[in-house]
Amino acid sequence: MAxxxxxxxxxxxxxxxxxxxxxxxxxxxxxxGKLMEQGKSPGALHLYIGEEAVASGVMVHLSDNDQxxxxxxxxxxxxxxxxxxxxxxAELFGRETGYNKGRGGSMHISNxxxxxxxxxxxxxxxxxxxxxxxxxxxxxxxxxxxDQMNVAVPFFGDGATNxxxxxEAANMAAVWKLPVxxxxxxxxxGEFTRQEDHQAISDIADRAAGYxxxxxxxxxxxxxxxxxxxxxxxxxxxxxxxxxxxxxxxYRFVDHVGLSGIGLHYRTDEExxxxxxxxxxEQHEKRLIELGVMTQDExxxxxxxxxxxxxxxIEFAENSPLPDPADLLNDVYTPTxxx
Amino acid sequence: xxxxxxxxxxxxxxxxxITEGVRQALQEDPLAFMxxxxxxxxxxxxxxxxxxxxxxxxxxxxxxPISESGIIGLAxxxxxxxxxxxxxxxxMDFIGECMDEIVNQLAKMRYMFGGKATxxxxxxxxxxxxxxxxxxxxxxxxxxxxxxxxxxVVMPATAYDVKGAIITAAREPNPVFxxxxxxxxxxxxDVPEEPYTLPIGKAKVVREGExxxxxxxxxxxxxxxxxxDLLEAxxxxxxxxxxxxxxxxxxxxxxxxxxxxxxxLVVHEAVRFGGIGAEIAAQIAELSFDYLDAPVARVAAPFxxxxxxxxxxxxxxxxxxxxxTEAKRILGLG
Ligand SMILES: Cc1ncc(C[n+]2csc(CCOP(=O)(O)OP(=O)(O)O)c2C)c(N)n1
Ligand SMILES: [Mg+2]
Numbered sequence: 001m002a003x004x005x006x007x008x009x010x011x012x013x014x015x016x017x018x019x020x021x022x023x024x025x026x027x028x029x030x031x032x033g034k035l036m037e038q039g040k041s042p043g044a045l046h047l048y049i050g051e052e053a054v055a056s057g058v059m060v061h062l063s064d065n066d067q068x069x070x071x072x073x074x075x076x077x078x079x080x081x082x083x084x085x086x087x088x089x090a091e092l093f094g095r096e097t098g099y100n101k102g103r104g105g106s107m108h109i110s111n112x113x114x115x116x117x118x119x120x121x122x123x124x125x126x127x128x129x130x131x132x133x134x135x136x137x138x139x140x141x142x143x144x145x146x147d148q149m150n151v152a153v154p155f156f157g158d159g160a161t162n163x164x165x166x167x168e169a170a171n172m173a174a175v176w177k178l179p180v181x182x183x184x185x186x187x188x189x190g191e192f193t194r195q196e197d198h199q200a201i202s203d204i205a206d207r208a209a210g211y212x213x214x215x216x217x218x219x220x221x222x223x224x225x226x227x228x229x230x231x232x233x234x235x236x237x238x239x240x241x242x243x244x245x246x247x248x249x250x251y252r253f254v255d256h257v258g259l260s261g262i263g264l265h266y267r268t269d270e271e272x273x274x275x276x277x278x279x280x281x282e283q284h285e286k287r288l289i290e291l292g293v294m295t296q297d298e299x300x301x302x303x304x305x306x307x308x309x310x311x312x313x314i315e316f317a318e319n320s321p322l323p324d325p326a327d328l329l330n331d332v333y334t335p336t337x338x339x
Numbered sequence: 340x341x342x343x344x345x346x347x348x349x350x351x352x353x354x355x356x357i358t359e360g361v362r363q364a365l366q367e368d369p370l371a372f373m374x375x376x377x378x379x380x381x382x383x384x385x386x387x388x389x390x391x392x393x394x395x396x397x398x399x400x401x402x403x404p405i406s407e408s409g410i411i412g413l414a415x416x417x418x419x420x421x422x423x424x425x426x427x428x429x430x431m432d433f434i435g436e437c438m439d440e441i442v443n444q445l446a447k448m449r450y451m452f453g454g455k456a457t458x459x460x461x462x463x464x465x466x467x468x469x470x471x472x473x474x475x476x477x478x479x480x481x482x483x484x485x486x487x488x489x490x491x492v493v494m495p496a497t498a499y500d501v502k503g504a505i506i507t508a509a510r511e512p513n514p515v516f517x518x519x520x521x522x523x524x525x526x527x528x529d530v531p532e533e534p535y536t537l538p539i540g541k542a543k544v545v546r547e548g549e550x551x552x553x554x555x556x557x558x559x560x561x562x563x564x565x566x567x568d569l570l571e572a573x574x575x576x577x578x579x580x581x582x583x584x585x586x587x588x589x590x591x592x593x594x595x596x597x598x599x600x601x602x603x604l605v606v607h608e609a610v611r612f613g614g615i616g617a618e619i620a621a622q623i624a625e626l627s628f629d630y631l632d633a634p635v636a637r638v639a640a641p642f643x644x645x646x647x648x649x650x651x652x653x654x655x656x657x658x659x660x661x662x663x664t665e666a667k668r669i670l671g672l673g
Contacts, residue, residue: 043470103646121474165436198405323650
């Protein structure tokens with residue numbers, strides 16, 4: 001377990017920021033899910049509803065110079081990293097104005113300029129890429145003579161920790177003391193398979209010891225708890241003290257794909273309700289109001305502003321141009337510099 | 340279209356033909372078991388194995404962790420020691436995760452061990468574009484497999500063929516990849532109730548004709564048939580051949596056809612460069628050069644990843660119109 005330095009207290013600004021990011025994710029995802037079910041958003045969307053505290057709690061600590069890698073469930077990570085709704089919906093709709101010019105869609109949505117190295121259709125593809133980014137961060141800090149390093153954060157699920165790629169990445173990050181914070185979103189399932197049926201441990205943080213890095217567990221339904229755990233790990237990474245594995249216990253409120261999914265009964269209503277009762281946004285709003293950081297009206301105003309942004313953004317996306325099939329072969333390769 | 344010995348009595352959709360093939364393979368051999376991600380109670384994300392877990396239980400229908408390399412390794416080890424593994428790699432794109440187990444272990448173990456090991460392994464996987472699933476869930480990577488000595492590869496495009504392919508693969512003492520087509524999941528077809536097999540390495544003449552041979556596999560067989568209809572309306576008689584088995588490939592049936600029609604067009608959904616069509620075109624050029632009235636032509640995907648945007652994906656995947664246009668060009672009718 002990580003040694004606790006002085007306990008961090010979130011400022012009012014941080015508390016509001018956590019709220020704003022979570023609310024943006026929730027509404028973005030709910031609308032995206034509806035659009036998918038109305039057939040307006042093609043392909044498959046894996047929604048982040050219920051897990052908002054994780055992306056938000058981590059991302060508050062990161063700047064555009066820090067990188068993240070994401071998963072198939074990647075919209076929330078991009079939203080929390082400052083993704084613009086216009087360009088995100090445009091991507092989901094396959095438009096030229098989307099973040100990936102419509103080439104990638106939900107499963108590959110990215111914003112390299114802000115250090116968001118892509119959602120990913122391949123489970124556990126992110127951690128090794130994040131290790132590469134962290135290597136780059138350490139290398140560049142050295143040649144530029146900086147003490148503080150940029151940090152790379154791979155997000156990945158409980159299911160992903162059963163892929164060899166995850167183990168290889170964790171080991172490399174530890175042995176080279178790279179600035180990586182491995183953030184496991186343990187939502188208890190890989191698709192429809194319960195964690196207890198896919199691995200013989202319940203705390204994924206236990207694996208950290210096997211790589212020689214600290215492992216921490218936090219309540220992934222509590223944005224402040226995530227913020228705290230991630231903050232400490234990111235600080236260590238920045239200062240050259242090496243990687244940490246942060247496990248966030250969370251739950252997805254909707255199905256594996258879309259809102260209602262394919263109708264398999266793999267979890268009980270009681271279980272779902274018990275987790276919904278710990279809704280990360282409701283819990284956080286209660287805290288904001290109790291602490292006097294925001295009033296109910298101010299909270300509502302955040303929701304309203306986000307919804308307004310969404311409405312405008314969907315309209316923008318719907319009216320955006322489609323890619324031109326004549327450009328199909330663009331961007332397969334980077335043009336070679338003339339010699 | 341089914342072969343003459345298949346009584347046309349009952350229709351099943353492609354997905355249910357898959358289920359029935361696996362069910363009968365498990366029924367007829369107590370050493371056969373199935374493993375894959377979410378194939379147990381969930382019956383796979385495609386719903387293709389629904390009911391098998393209830394019928395055969397968790398000892399024979401295993402949900403695995405998300406560990407593709409582990410899944411193929413399991414099949415290699417269990418297959419080499421007496422069991423008959425039938426394993427599922429959900430999307431064909433994920434074979435990237437387990438290429439070492441496939442190429443360096445599964446395919447080569449028998450040869451490297453001087454014929455002392457037997458690998459009766461069936462791998463089922465879903466390929467193909469058209470569902471807006473983007474670059475990592477839409478590929479047709481059959482050429483990767485066909486390039487590897489030791490593997491057999493079948494790509495069934497009808498309900499009849501997919502059931503037959505699975506049972507054939509399960510009874511075969513060699514590794515067989517059954518590459519299924521997700522774009523065909525709802526396709527109905529005649530499927531006999533009893534177990535049956537397909538002759539390994541035997542192509543199907545889907546339609547007879549005189550003026551052009553189209554060789555197509557997977558989902559493209561249906562586009563080729565539609566193209567043949569379009570061409571027929573223009574007075575061109577087209578023979579359509581589905582190799583079905585890409586490894587081993589039925590060169591003879593293809594060559595015989597081209598020797599008759601004097602023109603050949605090869606179609607597939609995978610990218611054109613280095614695709615199986617290149618091998619087929621080369622064999623035609625080598626073996627029936629003297630019969631050809633025009634160079635062998637190919638219609639396949641352009642050299643890019645599968646794009647997400649539906650408008651791009653539609654222009655990426657070959658279709659009947661493009662096949663017909665290319666056919667007319669080589670026939671000098673365009
Ligand atoms: C290499 C690979 N194998 C399988 C899949 C299919 N798949 C997509 S999501 C998923 C479950 C992932 O579970 P987890 O890592 O826990 O993430 P969660 O969906 O719970 O967020 C699976 C098996 C895939 N996309 N890539
Ligand atoms: Mg999970």
